[in-house]
Amino acid sequence: MDFALGSDVEAFRMEVKDVIASTFTEDDHRRQHESGTFTSWPLYRALAERGFLERAVPGLGKGDPIELYVLFSELEKAGAPYESLAVTLCVAGIVNHVGTDDQRHRILPGLLSGEHTAALGYSEANSGSDVASIRTRAARSPDGGWVINGAKMWTTMAHVADWVLLLTRTDLDAPKHKGLTMFVLPLKTPGISVEPVWTMGDERTNATFYDDVRVGDDCVLGEVNGGWKVMTVGLSLERGVAGETNSGPTLLRHFHDWAERTNVLADSRVREKMARVAIDNEVTKLLTQRSAWIAGSGGMPTTEGAMTKLFANEAFQRAARWFQEAAGPEGLLRFDETDAAGDGWLEYEVRRATVLPIRGGTTEINRNVIARRHLGLP
Ligand SMILES: Cc1cc2nc3c(=O)[nH]c(=O)nc-3n(C[C@H](O)[C@H](O)[C@H](O)COP(=O)(O)OP(=O)(O)OC[C@H]3O[C@@H](n4cnc5c(N)ncnc54)[C@H](O)[C@@H]3O)c2cc1C
Numbered sequence: 001m002d003f004a005l006g007s008d009v010e011a012f013r014m015e016v017k018d019v020i021a022s023t024f025t026e027d028d029h030r031r032q033h034e035s036g037t038f039t040s041w042p043l044y045r046a047l048a049e050r051g052f053l054e055r056a057v058p059g060l061g062k063g064d065p066i067e068l069y070v071l072f073s074e075l076e077k078a079g080a081p082y083e084s085l086a087v088t089l090c091v092a093g094i095v096n097h098v099g100t101d102d103q104r105h106r107i108l109p110g111l112l113s114g115e116h117t118a119a120l121g122y123s124e125a126n127s128g129s130d131v132a133s134i135r136t137r138a139a140r141s142p143d144g145g146w147v148i149n150g151a152k153m154w155t156t157m158a159h160v161a162d163w164v165l166l167l168t169r170t171d172l173d174a175p176k177h178k179g180l181t182m183f184v185l186p187l188k189t190p191g192i193s194v195e196p197v198w199t200m201g202d203e204r205t206n207a208t209f210y211d212d213v214r215v216g217d218d219c220v221l222g223e224v225n226g227g228w229k230v231m232t233v234g235l236s237l238e239r240g241v242a243g244e245t246n247s248g249p250t251l252l253r254h255f256h257d258w259a260e261r262t263n264v265l266a267d268s269r270v271r272e273k274m275a276r277v278a279i280d281n282e283v284t285k286l287l288t289q290r291s292a293w294i295a296g297s298g299g300m301p302t303t304e305g306a307m308t309k310l311f312a313n314e315a316f317q318r319a320a321r322w323f324q325e326a327a328g329p330e331g332l333l334r335f336d337e338t339d340a341a342g343d344g345w346l347e348y349e350v351r352r353a354t355v356l357p358i359r360g361g362t363t364e365i366n367r368n369v370i371a372r373r374h375l376g377l378p
Contacts, residue, residue, distance in 0.1 A: 036204030
């Protein structure tokens with residue numbers, strides 16, 4: 001079997017690399033780590049100008065999920081911000097799939113031109129893995145619109161995004177999956193406030209509060225009490241390919257360059273660890289490509305996506321810890337500190353690797369999915 005990607009996909013990869021190299025600078029990199037805001041409008045606009053954003057939106061663009069995989073793989077390998085773009089393209093896909101003509105007309109052009117971004121307001125302080133138990137309430141108001149009250153946790157990018165996809169409870173008596181409604185509304189709507197939450201992976205996320213937020217029916221996405229169905233559409237569009245499985249090769253390169261310079265590479269035990277990481281990186285790549293391939297063939301890689309994230313997160317965490325240990329005290333130094341191993345990347349990736357297995361579905365939940373759907377366990 002030939003695992004190589006086709007020449008058109010490789011040409012697409014070169015174009016993406018070109019855009020990243022010409023628009024994402026060292027200063028941008030420093031700024032995103034200092035501010036915790038991992039986004040870059042110039043980069044997104046440049047990708048949009050070449051038509052890459054529209055092309056990558058699942059169900060809308062003519063690109064296939066292999067291109068989506070290549071786009072996010074190159075962004076992640078370059079240390080460029082990809083999370084906010086992944087969410088934005090997913091929201092664009094959902095609006096395109098279940099939105100009204102008016103919503104498509106109002107929301108999609110900004111998202112696809114790289115001018116606007118979107119945030120996901122699903123999780124709450126007590127509802128993450130079990131997201132259907134959320135309590136943020138949307139109630140009919142006498143004037144015919146809706147009044148939203150509640151608090152969300154981990155609304156990443158809410159402090160800079162334009163739109164939020166907000167999961168609310170609209171029927172208190174219905175079973176928990178059936179009384180939910182999804183809204184899509186501007187984050188500037190009066191009554192919304194945003195407070196920072198800092199993560200150990202440098203990235204800022206947010207707690208968001210909704211106090212008597214008044215919106216019209218034009219903000220309901222999908223059917224009233226059909227919010228779980230919209231969530232399912234969103235999950236199907238994620239397709240297990242948009243990011244967070246591609247950092248291993250860059251970590252290995254940073255470690256290799258440092259080990260070569262400091263002669264640590266002469267130690268055969270270190271070379272063996274590097275070989276193991278290289279093998280894990282290859283397995284991760286193939287698992288990610290398998291998810292993309294299943295999605296590209298019309299399937300829904302739920303179990304395969306869980307396998308990919310589980311393996312990728314654990315392998316990356318293992319590699320980051322090995323390399324930091326091998327680097328000794330220099331592995332504890334941060335970006336911009338003299339003698340930092342891998343210019344600070346080794347220290348940073350250990351912190352980031354701790355966060356990855358939580359967001360977007362935890363390791364335990366992914367194990368449950370695999371146990372039930374793949375292994376047939378009760
Ligand atoms: C940096 C970051 C960014 C995030 N960004 C967003 C965002 O933009 N939008 C958004 O809506 N959410 C976001 N999240 C939320 C994320 O999806 C949740 O944190 C995640 O789903 C886990 O939910 P929780 O934090 O409530 O933990 P819990 O669900 O309370 O889980 C706590 C622990 O119990 C385990 N556990 C829970 N249920 C089970 C079970 N059934 N079987 C076995 N073990 C179980 C979990 O694996 C975990 O170890 C983000 C989270 C982080 C950390």
